[in-house]
Amino acid sequence: xxxxxxxxxxxxxxxxxxxxxxxxxxxxxxxxxxxxxxxxxxxxxxxxxxxxxxxxxxxxxxxxxxxxxxxxxxxxxxxxxxxxxxxxxxxxxxxxxxxxxxxxxxxxxxxxxxxxxxxxxxxxxxxxxxxxxxxxxxxxxxxxxxxxxxxxxxxxxxxxxxxxxxxxxxxxxxxxxxxxxxxxxxxxxxxxxxxxxxxxxxxxxxxxxxxxxxxxxxxxxxxxxxxxxxxxxxxxxxxxxxxxxxxxxxxxxxxxxxxxxxxxxxxxxxxxxxxxxxxxxxxxxxxxxxxxxxxxxxxxxxxxxxxxxxxxxxxxxxxxxxxxxxxxxxxxxxxxxxxxxxxxxxxxxxxxxxxxxxxxxxxxxxxxxxxxxxxxxxxxxxxxxxxxxxxxxxxxxxxxxxxxxxxxxxxxxxxxxx
Numbered sequence: 531x532x533x534x535x536x537x538x539x540x541x542x543x544x545x546x547x548x549x550x551x552x553x554x555x556x557x558x559x560x561x562x563x564x565x566x567x568x569x570x571x572x573x574x575x576x577x578x579x580x581x582x583x584x585x586x587x588x589x590x591x592x593x594x595x596x597x598x599x600x601x602x603x604x605x606x607x608x609x610x611x612x613x614x615x616x617x618x619x620x621x622x623x624x625x626x627x628x629x630x631x632x633x634x635x636x637x638x639x640x641x642x643x644x645x646x647x648x649x650x651x652x653x654x655x656x657x658x659x660x661x662x663x664x665x666x667x668x669x670x671x672x673x674x675x676x677x678x679x680x681x682x683x684x685x686x687x688x689x690x691x692x693x694x695x696x697x698x699x700x701x702x703x704x705x706x707x708x709x710x711x712x713x714x715x716x717x718x719x720x721x722x723x724x725x726x727x728x729x730x731x732x733x734x735x736x737x738x739x740x741x742x743x744x745x746x747x748x749x750x751x752x753x754x755x756x757x758x759x760x761x762x763x764x765x766x767x768x769x770x771x772x773x774x775x776x777x778x779x780x781x782x783x784x785x786x787x788x789x790x791x792x793x794x795x796x797x798x799x800x801x802x803x804x805x806x807x808x809x810x811x812x813x814x815x816x817x818x819x820x821x822x823x824x825x826x827x828x829x830x831x832x833x834x835x836x837x838x839x840x841x842x843x844x845x846x847x848x849x850x851x852x853x854x855x856x857x858x859x860x861x862x863x864x865x866x867x868x869x870x871x872x873x874x875x876x877x878x879x880x881x882x883x884x885x886x887x888x889x890x891x892x893x894x895x896x897x898x899x900x901x902x903x904x905x906x907x908x909x910x911x912x913x914x915x916x917x918x919x920x921x922x923x924x925x926x927x928x929x930x931x932x933x934x935x936x937x938x939x940x941x942x943x944x945x946x947x948x
Contacts (some may be wrong), residue, residue: 542676547732551675552686554731558667559690560697561723562633562660567698568716569637573709574653582646589646593653595907600654601661602903609665609896620734622666622673626724629662634721641713656720663724668895671882674734678827680879685823688874689816696812763884763946764894768901770940771877774840775905777933778870780913780926781847781862788850789859792923803856807863814864815871823875832880833942835872840938842869844931851927884946 543551574593578586608625615621636656643649675683705712728734781788785807789800822835846866850858881898916925 543679548679548682551679551683551731554727555667555683556686556690557730558663558723558727559687560694561690561719561726562630562663563691563694564698564701565634565637565694565716565720565723566656566660567695568702568705568712568719569640571699572702572706573712573716574640574649576706577640577649577709578646581644585646589650593646593650596650597653597657598903598907600657602900604658604661605665605899605903606896608662609669609894609899612666612669616737618736621737622670623728623734625666626663626728628724629659629664629666630721630724631659632656632662633659634717634719634723635659637720638713638717641710660720663727665896665899667727668878668881668899670734671878672885672895674732675882677883678830680882681823681826681832681876683823684878685820685875687878688819688823688871691874692812692815692819692871696808699808760886763944764886764898766940766944767881767884768898770836770937770944771881771898771901772904772908773933773937773940774843774873775902776909776912777843777847777930777937778866779905779909780930780933781850781866784910784913784923784926785859788923788926789856793850793854793856793859795856799856803859807860810860811863811867814868815874818868818871819875821875822872823879826876826879832876832883833944835876836880836941837938839869839873840934840941842866842872843934845869847927847930847934851924880941884944 575586575590578589582589608629612621612625615624617624633656636652636659639652640649640656643652671680671683701715702712705715786800786804789795789803790797795803822839826832826835843866846862846864846869849861849865852858853861881895885894887894912929913923913926916929917923
């Protein structure tokens with residue numbers, strides 16, 4: 531499907547279409563992240579404390595690994611299936627609507643299921659439903675959004691995600707002593723996120739008239755092959771994204787332990803510092819994410835925001851390493867958070883720009899999104915290995931700096947994107 535077809539015969543979006551798409555991407559990202567964080571950051575850990583107080587950490591670790599795997603597989607699977615979907619509602623719309631309902635019901639059930647096994651199964655189903663929405667929606671950046679507007683729409687998604695994350699934790703904390711209403715809110719918000727999206731944005735064109743795809747077993751299996759021909763930039767983007775996320779999650783996921791074990795704060799003082807960091811991170815990343823994307827579209831460049839973001843992240847990693855103080859970690863949140871928000875605002879636009887085949891956007895973007903899961907999983911593992919080997923967090927910061935510099939180099943090697 532060409533860009534012209536995807537936006538109703540226009541080479542650019544009208545003002546009305548821009549507003550509707552922007553609102554849809556922002557509200558979708560806000561809703562799903564808010565709903566997920568209410569459960570994942572607050573209510574699920576509290577629920578596990580109540581039903582399995584002696585093994586809550588182990589169960590939580592298993593759940594995080596299982597849901598990461600469910601996300602990885604479902605994102606790739608659904609992305610490809612949405613490419614192949616032929617319906618009067620379009621390729622992406624049916625998946626987005628159904629995914630929200632599945633994810634919403636599954637999140638709510640976590641609040642009433644009796645044990646770790648059933649909660650884990652429901653949690654995995656919620657990740658499947660969530661990725662039934664996310665994979666097709668990101669693929670729609672290729673289908674329906676002209677290249678000149680992708681940075682702006684990517685920024686709306688990033689801004690909504692950042693705001694939803696902060697609000698979800700705040701709302702979840704209000705129900706920590708009486709959890710069921712919190713699970714209900716989470717389920718409802720997640721459930722309606724997909725429906726609101728397809729109501730807000732311009733109606734997707736029917737895909738019934740697109741060329742039919744082979745439905746035989748061999749054809750389906752072959753459709754999952756990674757892109758090879760003309761995919762140099764695609765794989766450079768994959769490696770660059772993976773390394774950048776490795777570096778960020780090496781520190782972000784260990785910020786409490788860094789404050790307590792590396793800097794030497796007490797439990798009470800570290801909680802105060804974490805709260806301050808969270809507010810700072812939310813403000814600066816929201817500002818940078820909502821501004822960098824439109825600027826990227828205006829100047830017609832993706833690499834410049836990525837280079838600046840990488841430098842800011844490297845400086846952010848260095849500050850707690852050099853200052854060795856709570857202020858160093860707050861400055862990491864400020865400087866590094868601004869850089870991460872800037873990267874996030876152009877990330878999806880960059881990914882769409884390097885796709886070797888727009889007709890396989892869902893599948894190929896699913897592969898690129900594996901980098902997100904890898905970053906969230908491998909980054910903390912690298913940190914734990916370094917701490918186990920050295921007995922200190924001293925090597926974590928320079929390692930993260932090296933990774934983000936390598937990420938920047940790989941992205942700069944991309945030829946297709948300016």
